[in-house]
Amino acid sequence: MKKQTRNILRISIILSIVILLGVTLWFNLTSDSQAVQVGDEAVDFQLETLDGEQIQLSEINQEKGVILNFWGTWCEPCREEMPDMNEIYNEGNEDYEIVAVNVSEGNQQINQFLSSLDENLSFPIALDSNRDVTKAYQVSPLPTTIAIDKNGIVVEKQEYQLTTDDIYSFIEQSTSE
Amino acid sequence: MESTMLSISNGLITAAFFILLVALIPLAVSIKSKNKRSEYIAITMIVVAFIMQIGYFILRWIATGHAPVSNMYEFIATFSIMLILGYLITYHYYKSKVLGLFAIPISLLLIAYGSLFSTDVNPLIPSLQSNWLAIHVITVTISYGILSMSAVAGLIYLLKAIPENEKSLRARILELIMAGIVVVLVYIVTTLIMQGAVGYSDEFMYTDQRGETMVADYHLPSLVNYSEAIPVEHVGDEQYEQADHFHTGINLPPVINSQSLNTVIWSIILGFAVYGILRLVLRRRLLAFVKPLASRADLNLMDEIGYRSVIIGFPLFALGGIFFAAIWAQIAWSRFWGWDPKETWAFITFMFYTIFLHLRLNRGYEGEKSAWLAVIGFILILFNLIAINLIVAGLHSYA
Amino acid sequence: MELKEIKCGSCGHVNPPGTQLCQSCGKMINSDYDKKKIKDVMRYDGSAIRSKTRSKSIFDKIWMFFTSIKVGVSIILIIAVSASIGTLFPQEYFIPVGVEPLQYYTDNYGTLGRLYYELGFHNLYSSWWFIILIGMLALSLIAASIDRGLPLLKSLRNQRAKKHPTFYKRQRLNLHQHNDGHTESVIEDLKKKGYKHKSDDNHHLLEKGWLSRWGPYINHTGLIILLFGSMLRFFPGMYVDELVYVTEGETVQIPETNGQYYVKNNDFIVDMYDENAGSVFDETLQNSNEMVTSNYQTDITFYENQNKDVVGSNPDLEEVEDYSIRVNHPYRFDQFELYQSSYDNSQMKSMTFQLEDSNGEIIGDQFTVNLDNPDQSYDIGEGMEVNMRAYAPDFVEIDENGALISETPVATNPAFVFEVTDGESTELSLLQVMLSTDITQDNEYSVKFVENENHWATVLTLKKDLTLPFIATGFIIFLIGLAIGSYINHRRIWINDEDGFSISAHTNKNYFGLKKELNPILEKNGYEHIFDRDAKDQNESVNTDEEK
Incomplete structure (x- = not known):
C-alpha cells in the first residue's frame, strides 16, 4: 500500500476510535443528570386542581411568574412551609402565582391535611396523582420548589424546606424582568 | 404411560453407567496388548451405552413434554452423555483408545455428581x-x-510428559489436579453416605434474598450457615420447632448458598484427608500412580486432538452458548445480555478459548503449553456449571 | 527512509519491503526477519506482515502497538479478568429495587462490599475504564486485521504455480520421488477431491478452501460491527429499559413515548401447577414446599392517546388492541416491546371491618375501607354509622394537634380514627394494625378488623433497543467467519516433475486431515506417503494405533 494511503488509513481509524470512545464516555457520564436545572425551559403541563378547575402552566405564565411547589401530606417540611407560603401569598400576588403540585395523593388525605390548618390555602393545589408532572420535572426529594420567570425559564430551584426569606427570594426571582 | 417411560428411561441411564464402567476393562486390555478384538468389544460396549443414554434422553423428553435439560441433574446428565459423544467422534477420526480410558471415567464421575x-x-x-x-x-x-x-x-499429555518425581511447579499443579479429582470423588461418596445411608439431616430456618422464609436441610454438620439462621426440627406440615443442631456460628449473607458452600468446604477437608492417606499409602505422588495409564499415548496425537477439539467445539460454543442463549434471553427476559454471573462466565470461557486459539495459531503455543490451556478451559466450564449455579444464587441458577 | 523493495534473485519479481518468501516463486529472499515473532514463515505466506518505516509518527507508534497479537491477547485477558470481578457481588441492577446501593453493599458484604461500591465495581460493565478496554479491543481488531489481511490478500490472490525448489523443501509436507510418470494421474485424483488446478509448464498448483483464510478477517469484522452496536447503546434514543408498574384495573402512561401510549391492566393471572393433576410431575410437586408457577400473564388493553399535547392533561384514549403478555411472549408496538417481568401482591388495597358491641355481638354490616381513596362515612345499618375522622396510610405518630402523621403516602401501616355514632352519642377509637385504642372513655362499641385485600400489580419491562440489529448482524457475521475459518481448511499442493516427482503441501490447519486426503492418492499412484517433518514416527500409516 502506498505510504500516503496507509497513513491516512491509520490516522483516520485511530482518530475515529478515540472520538467515538470520547462521545460514548461523555454520554455515559451525562446520562444520569437529566433533571430540570436552572436555565432550562420549564415543561408545560396541565392538571386538575382540588377545586375541579383545569390549570395550565403556560396560560398562567403568560402574565405572571410561577412558583411550583411539589409537596405531599406525609412530608413534614412541606407541611411546615405551607402556612408561611400562604401568609406571604396573601400579602399580594398580582405578578406571580404559586401552584402547589401535590404528588400522588388522593383527595381524602389532602382534605384531611387542609382541615388541620388554621387558615384555608389561597393558592391553587394541583393534583398530580399519576406523578406525570413530577416525573417530567425529575423531582426527587420533597419539598422541591421551582421558580419560573415570565419567559418560561427556570430561574431558581430548591430541594429542601423554604424559610420566609427563601419565599421572598423566589417571588422576586420569578417576577424580575 | 408416562411413568412407565420414566422408569425405563431411568433404567437405561443406570444400565449405561455400568456398561461404560465395565467397558474400561477391554479398553485397557486393548491398549496394553494391542488386541484388536478387545478394542472392538470396548467400542461396541461404549456405543451401546451411548445409545441407551440417548434412549434415556428421548424417553424422558416424551414423558415430561420438555427437553430433559431443565434442572441440575438433567443438565449434568446431558453434559456427561455429550462427553461420551465427544469421545466417540474423536475415536472415529483418530482411533485413540487412551483418550477413552480417561474420558469415560470423567464422564461417569460427572454423572455421579449430577445424581446427587x-x-x-x-x-x-x-x-x-x-x-x-x-x-x-x-x-x-x-x-x-x-x-x-x-x-x-x-491431561493425558501432561501425565505422560511431566516426570513423576520432578520438583517443579508444573508437577505440583498436576498433582493438585489429581488431588482435586480425589476431592470430587470424596464429595460424591460423602454425600451419598450422609444423605442416603446415614440420613443425617439438620434443618435450619432462614430468610432468603427475596425475604421469603426458607428451610435448609443440611446433610453435613454446619460449618457455615445463613445469616440469622435458626436450627429447627420439622414437626408437622408447615410446622417447625426450634432445635439444637451443631453449628459454628459462622453466618453468611443469603446471596451465597451457604448449604452448598458448607458441602464444598467439607468436601475439601475430607478430600484432602483422603488424599493425604493415599499419599502415605502409595508413598509417591498420585500422578505417578496414574501415569502408567497414559504411557502409551502419542504426544503428537494428543496435541492434535487437543487442538482439533477446540477448533471444532469453539464455534459450536459461540453458537449455542452465546448466540442461542442471547436470543432466548431477549425473548424471555427482554435483554439479550445482562452480565449476570452465568452469562459473564460464559463470556470469560469464550474469551479464554479465543486466547487459546490465538496463542496456538499466532504464537506457536503447542504441546505442553496448549495442554495446560486446554485443562484450564475445562475448569472454567466446570466453574460455570457448579460454582455459579450453586454458590451464587440468582436468576440463572436453576441449571 | 523506507526499507527497500526486494528483487528476487531467482525469478526477478519485485517484492514489497520485508517480504520473506518471494511472492512469485517462493524462494527465501529475506532471512532477516524476527524469527521469534514469525515462527512459521508460511503463516502469512511469507508476506511482510508489518511494514517498517523509520519516521514513526505517534499514530504509527499507536498503530504498531495495536497490531501486536501479544497486545491483543493481553487486552482480551484483562477484559476477561475484569468481567469476572463483576460477578463477585451482584451488580447494581440486580439488587432489590428501591434499596440504597451503598447501604446494600455495606450491609450484605461488609468492608469488602463497601470497597466494591467505592471503586464503582457495582456498575463495572458501563464504567469508563471497561469502555476504554473495549475500545482498545476494537482498535486491536482493526489494526491487526488490516496489517495482516491486506498483505495476505495480495500474496494469495495472484499465486504462481511455479515455485523454487527451496520452497518445496521448506514446506512441512514434502516428498521427492524419482519416477514421475504418474503426475497427471495424481493431479486428476486431486481434482476429483475438489482441488482447483493451475499450471505453469510442468509446475502445478492445486488449491481448495481458499475461503478459509478469510474466516478470521470476516469474524473480526463481525466483532467490530458488534462492538460498534454496543457503543451505540449509550447514545440517546437508541436504548430504553424501564419498568412499568400497573395495578389491576389501572391504566398508566407508558414512559419514553411522550404520552402517546397507555396500557391498562385488565387482569393479572398467576397459574400454579396442580400437584394432583395426574401427571408425572405430581410426586415432585407434592414433595416440594413451594408452589411452582406455571404461568404469569397480564391481560392488557393497549391504547393510543389522540390528545398527547401537554404533560398531565387528560388523555383521549383510543383502544388499539387487547393482548396477553406472558413470559417469552412480549407485546410489540412501534420500536418497543413490553415484557412480563414480575408482579407485586404486597401493597394493601382495602381493609374490611365490623362493629361489635360490648358482648361481642356483631352490629350491622361489615364495611370496607379503600386505602387509596377512602370514603368518609359508612352506613352499616341498624341505625349505626361509622365515620372515618382521620387516616394515615403509613402511620408513625400522633402530632400535638391530635392529627395522625404518616411517613409515606403508601399504605403499608394504616391507622384510622373511627367515630361510631347512633345519631345521638359518638365514640372515638384509634385503630392501628393489631392494636385498637379507645379515645373516648368507656366505649360501648368496638371496631374490629375482619380482613384485608392486597392489590395485584404487574411489573412489565419496557424495552427499545435500536442497537439490536447491529449487534445481531455483527455476531452472525462473526459466527459465519468463525465457521469458515474453523471448519474449512485452505489446502495447497504444489507438484512439479522437472526432476523426478516433487510434491509439497501446505494447509492453514489440520495437517492430519490433509495427509489423510493426500496419502491414499499417492499410495494409489505408487508413491510413498508424503514426508511430514513434524511427525515423530514416519512410518505411521494414517489409521494407525497411536500407541507404541
Whole structure:
C-alpha cells in the first residue's frame, strides 16, 4: 500500500476510535443528570386542581411568574412551609402565582391535611396523582420548589424546606424582568 | 404411560453407567496388548451405552413434554452423555483408545455428581417454557462435549510428559489436579453416605434474598450457615420447632448458598484427608500412580486432538452458548445480555478459548503449553456449571 | 527512509519491503526477519506482515502497538479478568429495587462490599475504564486485521504455480520421488477431491478452501460491527429499559413515548401447577414446599392517546388492541416491546371491618375501607354509622394537634380514627394494625378488623433497543467467519516433475486431515506417503494405533 494511503488509513481509524470512545464516555457520564436545572425551559403541563378547575402552566405564565411547589401530606417540611407560603401569598400576588403540585395523593388525605390548618390555602393545589408532572420535572426529594420567570425559564430551584426569606427570594426571582 | 417411560428411561441411564464402567476393562486390555478384538468389544460396549443414554434422553423428553435439560441433574446428565459423544467422534477420526480410558471415567464421575441432585422431573416454570430451552442447552452441551476432549487429551499429555518425581511447579499443579479429582470423588461418596445411608439431616430456618422464609436441610454438620439462621426440627406440615443442631456460628449473607458452600468446604477437608492417606499409602505422588495409564499415548496425537477439539467445539460454543442463549434471553427476559454471573462466565470461557486459539495459531503455543490451556478451559466450564449455579444464587441458577 | 523493495534473485519479481518468501516463486529472499515473532514463515505466506518505516509518527507508534497479537491477547485477558470481578457481588441492577446501593453493599458484604461500591465495581460493565478496554479491543481488531489481511490478500490472490525448489523443501509436507510418470494421474485424483488446478509448464498448483483464510478477517469484522452496536447503546434514543408498574384495573402512561401510549391492566393471572393433576410431575410437586408457577400473564388493553399535547392533561384514549403478555411472549408496538417481568401482591388495597358491641355481638354490616381513596362515612345499618375522622396510610405518630402523621403516602401501616355514632352519642377509637385504642372513655362499641385485600400489580419491562440489529448482524457475521475459518481448511499442493516427482503441501490447519486426503492418492499412484517433518514416527500409516 502506498505510504500516503496507509497513513491516512491509520490516522483516520485511530482518530475515529478515540472520538467515538470520547462521545460514548461523555454520554455515559451525562446520562444520569437529566433533571430540570436552572436555565432550562420549564415543561408545560396541565392538571386538575382540588377545586375541579383545569390549570395550565403556560396560560398562567403568560402574565405572571410561577412558583411550583411539589409537596405531599406525609412530608413534614412541606407541611411546615405551607402556612408561611400562604401568609406571604396573601400579602399580594398580582405578578406571580404559586401552584402547589401535590404528588400522588388522593383527595381524602389532602382534605384531611387542609382541615388541620388554621387558615384555608389561597393558592391553587394541583393534583398530580399519576406523578406525570413530577416525573417530567425529575423531582426527587420533597419539598422541591421551582421558580419560573415570565419567559418560561427556570430561574431558581430548591430541594429542601423554604424559610420566609427563601419565599421572598423566589417571588422576586420569578417576577424580575 | 408416562411413568412407565420414566422408569425405563431411568433404567437405561443406570444400565449405561455400568456398561461404560465395565467397558474400561477391554479398553485397557486393548491398549496394553494391542488386541484388536478387545478394542472392538470396548467400542461396541461404549456405543451401546451411548445409545441407551440417548434412549434415556428421548424417553424422558416424551414423558415430561420438555427437553430433559431443565434442572441440575438433567443438565449434568446431558453434559456427561455429550462427553461420551465427544469421545466417540474423536475415536472415529483418530482411533485413540487412551483418550477413552480417561474420558469415560470423567464422564461417569460427572454423572455421579449430577445424581446427587434431585433426579425428579419438574414441570417448567414460565421462563423455561420455550423451544429455545432445548436449542440452547443441547447445542451448548454438545460443544462442551467436544471442547472437553481437548482437556482430556491435555491431561493425558501432561501425565505422560511431566516426570513423576520432578520438583517443579508444573508437577505440583498436576498433582493438585489429581488431588482435586480425589476431592470430587470424596464429595460424591460423602454425600451419598450422609444423605442416603446415614440420613443425617439438620434443618435450619432462614430468610432468603427475596425475604421469603426458607428451610435448609443440611446433610453435613454446619460449618457455615445463613445469616440469622435458626436450627429447627420439622414437626408437622408447615410446622417447625426450634432445635439444637451443631453449628459454628459462622453466618453468611443469603446471596451465597451457604448449604452448598458448607458441602464444598467439607468436601475439601475430607478430600484432602483422603488424599493425604493415599499419599502415605502409595508413598509417591498420585500422578505417578496414574501415569502408567497414559504411557502409551502419542504426544503428537494428543496435541492434535487437543487442538482439533477446540477448533471444532469453539464455534459450536459461540453458537449455542452465546448466540442461542442471547436470543432466548431477549425473548424471555427482554435483554439479550445482562452480565449476570452465568452469562459473564460464559463470556470469560469464550474469551479464554479465543486466547487459546490465538496463542496456538499466532504464537506457536503447542504441546505442553496448549495442554495446560486446554485443562484450564475445562475448569472454567466446570466453574460455570457448579460454582455459579450453586454458590451464587440468582436468576440463572436453576441449571 | 523506507526499507527497500526486494528483487528476487531467482525469478526477478519485485517484492514489497520485508517480504520473506518471494511472492512469485517462493524462494527465501529475506532471512532477516524476527524469527521469534514469525515462527512459521508460511503463516502469512511469507508476506511482510508489518511494514517498517523509520519516521514513526505517534499514530504509527499507536498503530504498531495495536497490531501486536501479544497486545491483543493481553487486552482480551484483562477484559476477561475484569468481567469476572463483576460477578463477585451482584451488580447494581440486580439488587432489590428501591434499596440504597451503598447501604446494600455495606450491609450484605461488609468492608469488602463497601470497597466494591467505592471503586464503582457495582456498575463495572458501563464504567469508563471497561469502555476504554473495549475500545482498545476494537482498535486491536482493526489494526491487526488490516496489517495482516491486506498483505495476505495480495500474496494469495495472484499465486504462481511455479515455485523454487527451496520452497518445496521448506514446506512441512514434502516428498521427492524419482519416477514421475504418474503426475497427471495424481493431479486428476486431486481434482476429483475438489482441488482447483493451475499450471505453469510442468509446475502445478492445486488449491481448495481458499475461503478459509478469510474466516478470521470476516469474524473480526463481525466483532467490530458488534462492538460498534454496543457503543451505540449509550447514545440517546437508541436504548430504553424501564419498568412499568400497573395495578389491576389501572391504566398508566407508558414512559419514553411522550404520552402517546397507555396500557391498562385488565387482569393479572398467576397459574400454579396442580400437584394432583395426574401427571408425572405430581410426586415432585407434592414433595416440594413451594408452589411452582406455571404461568404469569397480564391481560392488557393497549391504547393510543389522540390528545398527547401537554404533560398531565387528560388523555383521549383510543383502544388499539387487547393482548396477553406472558413470559417469552412480549407485546410489540412501534420500536418497543413490553415484557412480563414480575408482579407485586404486597401493597394493601382495602381493609374490611365490623362493629361489635360490648358482648361481642356483631352490629350491622361489615364495611370496607379503600386505602387509596377512602370514603368518609359508612352506613352499616341498624341505625349505626361509622365515620372515618382521620387516616394515615403509613402511620408513625400522633402530632400535638391530635392529627395522625404518616411517613409515606403508601399504605403499608394504616391507622384510622373511627367515630361510631347512633345519631345521638359518638365514640372515638384509634385503630392501628393489631392494636385498637379507645379515645373516648368507656366505649360501648368496638371496631374490629375482619380482613384485608392486597392489590395485584404487574411489573412489565419496557424495552427499545435500536442497537439490536447491529449487534445481531455483527455476531452472525462473526459466527459465519468463525465457521469458515474453523471448519474449512485452505489446502495447497504444489507438484512439479522437472526432476523426478516433487510434491509439497501446505494447509492453514489440520495437517492430519490433509495427509489423510493426500496419502491414499499417492499410495494409489505408487508413491510413498508424503514426508511430514513434524511427525515423530514416519512410518505411521494414517489409521494407525497411536500407541507404541
